[in-house]
Amino acid sequence: MEDPTSNHHKQPEPVHPPSEIEETAIALAILDPDEVKKHFQTLQSLKSHPFEFELHLINTARDWQISLEECRRLWEQYSHSTKSISQSMEFWEKGILGGVKRMGGIIIFLSQFSLLFGVLLFVSEADKRQREARNQAWQVINSIKPAEITASAGRIEALDSLNRGCAEENSPPWKLSPKMWQEWRKISFIRGFYAECVNLTGLNLRGAQLATIQLPWSQLEQVNLENATLDQANLQFADLQSANLIRSRLHQTNLNGANLTNAHLSKALLIGARLRNANLFKADLSLADLIGVDLRGANLINADLYGTNLKRAIYDQQTQPFEKLQDYLQNAGAYFIDTKEKTRANLIQANLSGVDLSATNLREANLTGANLRNTVLKNAQLENAILTKANLRGANFTDASLNSDTNFTHSLYDDAMAENFPPNWRSLLAQGNAYKIEPQQNLSGADLRGADLQNANLSHSILKKATLAKADLRGTNFSGADLTQANVKGALYDVTTKIPSQFTVLFEQTAYNLDYNANLAGADLAGLTLKNANLVMSNLIKANLDKTDLQGSNLFGANLSQATLQQAVIKQVNLMNANLTEAQLQGANLTETSLVGANLEQANLDQTILKDADLTGASLQGAKGLSLGGIKEARNWQRAKFDPDFLQQLEDRPNTTSP
Numbered sequence: 001m002e003d004p005t006s007n008h009h010k011q012p013e014p015v016h017p018p019s020e021i022e023e024t025a026i027a028l029a030i031l032d033p034d035e036v037k038k039h040f041q042t043l044q045s046l047k048s049h050p051f052e053f054e055l056h057l058i059n060t061a062r063d064w065q066i067s068l069e070e071c072r073r074l075w076e077q078y079s080h081s082t083k084s085i086s087q088s089m090e091f092w093e094k095g096i097l098g099g100v101k102r103m104g105g106i107i108i109f110l111s112q113f114s115l116l117f118g119v120l121l122f123v124s125e126a127d128k129r130q131r132e133a134r135n136q137a138w139q140v141i142n143s144i145k146p147a148e149i150t151a152s153a154g155r156i157e158a159l160d161s162l163n164r165g166c167a168e169e170n171s172p173p174w175k176l177s178p179k180m181w182q183e184w185r186k187i188s189f190i191r192g193f194y195a196e197c198v199n200l201t202g203l204n205l206r207g208a209q210l211a212t213i214q215l216p217w218s219q220l221e222q223v224n225l226e227n228a229t230l231d232q233a234n235l236q237f238a239d240l241q242s243a244n245l246i247r248s249r250l251h252q253t254n255l256n257g258a259n260l261t262n263a264h265l266s267k268a269l270l271i272g273a274r275l276r277n278a279n280l281f282k283a284d285l286s287l288a289d290l291i292g293v294d295l296r297g298a299n300l301i302n303a304d305l306y307g308t309n310l311k312r313a314i315y316d317q318q319t320q321p322f323e324k325l326q327d328y329l330q331n332a333g334a335y336f337i338d339t340k341e342k343t344r345a346n347l348i349q350a351n352l353s354g355v356d357l358s359a360t361n362l363r364e365a366n367l368t369g370a371n372l373r374n375t376v377l378k379n380a381q382l383e384n385a386i387l388t389k390a391n392l393r394g395a396n397f398t399d400a401s402l403n404s405d406t407n408f409t410h411s412l413y414d415d416a417m418a419e420n421f422p423p424n425w426r427s428l429l430a431q432g433n434a435y436k437i438e439p440q441q442n443l444s445g446a447d448l449r450g451a452d453l454q455n456a457n458l459s460h461s462i463l464k465k466a467t468l469a470k471a472d473l474r475g476t477n478f479s480g481a482d483l484t485q486a487n488v489k490g491a492l493y494d495v496t497t498k499i500p501s502q503f504t505v506l507f508e509q510t511a512y513n514l515d516y517n518a519n520l521a522g523a524d525l526a527g528l529t530l531k532n533a534n535l536v537m538s539n540l541i542k543a544n545l546d547k548t549d550l551q552g553s554n555l556f557g558a559n560l561s562q563a564t565l566q567q568a569v570i571k572q573v574n575l576m577n578a579n580l581t582e583a584q585l586q587g588a589n590l591t592e593t594s595l596v597g598a599n600l601e602q603a604n605l606d607q608t609i610l611k612d613a614d615l616t617g618a619s620l621q622g623a624k625g626l627s628l629g630g631i632k633e634a635r636n637w638q639r640a641k642f643d644p645d646f647l648q649q650l651e652d653r654p655n656t657t658s659p
Contacts, residue, residue, distance in 0.1 A: 039063075043075060159200075159213060206244075216254075236274075252354075256294075266304075267591075272354050277318075287571075287591050287611055289551075292355050295319050295329075296337070307589055307609045309569055310334045311549065312351050333547065337362075351529075353391075371452055387411050391452045393437055396420040408432035410447055459498075472528070473497050474514065490524070494534075526564075586625065605630075615640040 039060050046053040061071035201221045211231040221241045231251040235258055242262045252272040261281045268288045277297040286306040290313050297318040311333035319325060330336070335350050337360060345365040353371045358378040366386045374394040383403040393414045402425045409432040418426070418436075435446055437453065441461045449467045455475035462482045470490040476497050483503045491511040493499070499507055507513070512523055514530065518538040526546045533553040540555075542562045549569040559579045567587040575590075577597045589609045597617040606625025616636040620626065621643055628649055631637050642650065 040075060159210070159215060274356060287589075287609070292353070294356060295334075300325060307591060307611060308332075309571075309589065311547075311569070312353075312355070314352070314355060314357075369450065373452065382406050388432075389447075389451070392417050392434075393456070397422060402428065404428075408434045410435060412437050412448075412451060412453075414438055473511070478503070492525075492528070610634040617641075 237257040256276045292312040296316040313334040316338040349369040351371040353373045356376045364384045388409040446466045460480040489510040521541045564584040619641045
């Protein structure tokens with residue numbers, strides 16, 4: 001009897017790289033025939049609804065872990081069959097699947113030469129198949145109006161499909177080294193199996209919701225992604241020259257090796273993004289948030305860093321121009337971590353929460369009191385490192401290199417961290433009297449001074465005589481806990497902190513309540529992260545808020561007279577009717593902050609950033625360090641009150657911004 005796969009191999013097939021076809025064969029081989037039947041019957045019912053049909057086809061390909069082109073090809077085989085359903089499924093299982101497996105074998109191992117003629121036929125029609133698949137993907141993108149943000153799921157899949165050629169070209173198949181793969185790719189026969197990179201230059205995706213999209217190595221020059229959401233997207237090695245990313249969200253986005261030359265990233269949110277070895281030559285990063293960004297090896301030559309928030313960013317000697325940037329980055333709150341040298345890094349009380357430090361050399365590093373919450377330390381070298389009182393909750397130590405001198409004295413950990421900690425070194429936690437932050441713990445007399453216990457669950461724990469002074473207890477659950485004689489002086493708490501009723505007075509008398517109408521006069525809150533805090537009408541007279549992050553907080557009517565806020569981040573804060581007389585605001589960032597009706601008389605505004613701040617009705621009479629260009633960067637400065645001589649200079653000066 002004739003091999004049932006012979007006709008199959010004479011028909012044009014979609015083109016895949018060896019690695020993808022091998023994966024396709026495996027994925028299809030384990031499919032349940034009933035599941036295949038169910039999916040294809042659904043597609044049959046959607047034939048009169050093209051958009052819904054396309055989305056279901058995309059989702060089916062994703063569920064089966066095969067390409068969209070392959071899924072469409074198999075659907076066509078099913079829908080055009082003249083046999084009964086049962087015969088079709090038998091043909092499917094014995095015929096098409098067998099062909100896919102053998103096809104995968106021929107490409108991966110080049111050993112089944114009897115099928116070579118069929119493979120050459122597939123290659124000969126590859127361009128046609130690629131064009132059809134691309135046209136279909138473009139139709140999905142164009143069918144979704146920019147305003148219909150909720151429909152972006154189909155757009156994401158379509159863009160992923162269009163970009164597959166780039167990913168395939170640059171991803172070596174299984175067990176092939178990148179160098180060997182580059183040699184293979186030069187062979188015309190092999191090259192015939194690959195789609196070329198689709199050029200997405202100038203694509204308008206303004207405001208699109210593209211979180212988690214996979215576009216590595218993509219060609220995205222001059223693409224418009226203003227106000228787009230790209231959280232946790234994969235854009236490594238993407239070409240984003242001159243791209244518009246103004247106000248875009250790129251939280252934890254992978255931009256390693258990306259080309260961002262002349263890219264517009266003003267006011268973009270790049271918190272926790274990976275920019276390792278990225279090219280940011282002449283990029284506009286003004287007023288952008290680069291908190292916790294990995295800038296190791298990045299090119300920042302001639303980049304605009306005006307008002308850029310670089311707190312907790314990490315850099316090394318390969319960050320360029322290193323000689324010019326090192327002092328600036330250090331003063332901005334960034335951390336120097338060099339993976340190539342034994343630097344004995346000084347990271348005392350460093351806030352590296354959520355940063356990816358995989359395979360980083362931290363031998364003999366001093367991480368005393370460091371915040372390593374949810375930090376990735378996979379394969380990191382931590383021999384002789386000092387992690388005394390470090391916050392390790394949620395940290396990932398998988399395959400980290402430790403030794404008997406790695407010091408975990410009084411560090412904080414939890415179940416999530418313990419699950420990803422080298423089993424053979426767990427004794428170090430016990431030897432260092434590390435504190436497990438979980439319910440029903442005995443923490444009598446524990447030294448938790450200044451600890452970050454935000455949202456920790458310590459319900460029914462024993463905390464007799466524990467020291468919690470200056471600890472961050474916002475959101476902490478103390479339900480049923482014993483806090484007898486505990487020291488909570490200067491600790492931070494709010495309405496979300498669950499405090500047993502018998503200990504409420506203890507907190508009210510000695511801790512800082514970060515809530516509406518709080519009394520924080522003279523409080524030392526320097527360097528803390530108080531984002532989105534509700535401090536309406538609060539008393540902050542003479543409070544120390546130097547380098548404090550208050551972004552998004554509500555300080556309506558707050559009294560901040562004589563408070564120090566030097567280099568504080570006060571972006572997008574509500575300071576309407578606030579009292580800031582004689583406040584020290586040198587170098588503070590008040591971008592997009594509302595100062596409507598605020599009193600800034602006698603305040604020091606030397607090098608203060610007022611970009612797009614609203615000065616309607618604000619009083620700046622007697623204020624020091626005022627800059628003509630800086631004031632004109634604010635909105636409604638004409639409605640503010642100034643000293644007569646300074647007002648005259650403002651009116652005489654052309655309406656230009658400071659350099």
